[in-house]
Amino acid sequence: MYKSYVYDGNGKRTGEVYKAYVSITCYGGKTKLSNGKSAVKIGDNKYIMASNILGSSRTFKADADVYQSNGSLSKDRLLRHMGQSITLTMKLTIESVKMHM
Numbered sequence: 001m002y003k004s005y006v007y008d009g010n011g012k013r014t015g016e017v018y019k020a021y022v023s024i025t026c027y028g029g030k031t032k033l034s035n036g037k038s039a040v041k042i043g044d045n046k047y048i049m050a051s052n053i054l055g056s057s058r059t060f061k062a063d064a065d066v067y068q069s070n071g072s073l074s075k076d077r078l079l080r081h082m083g084q085s086i087t088l089t090m091k092l093t094i095e096s097v098k099m100h101m
Helices: none
Strands: 004-007 013-018 030-032 038-043 046-049 056-059 085-088 091-094 097-100
Touching: 013 046
Parallel strands: none
Antiparallel strands: 004 013, 004 046, 030 038, 038 046, 056 085, 091 097
């Protein structure tokens, strides 16, 4: 999760902010705000952008190695096989290469 700004139903920031990795109570699933963006309801006319707190499911199109946070290959040499699905939560940049966590 990232730092999350709170928005009203029109998609305007209210000034409230939740720090990263703080528990937030959500009411229901994803909804669309009037500006067309996906959000999750956290209170009466209070929303957080869905991309800040929900992961996205992806299916591998090819085999993939698993890397450590410093950019080196995992010692276990784990391999994700084509067709497997995982949930990606955040993007990282390791040694100028963009990766998903």
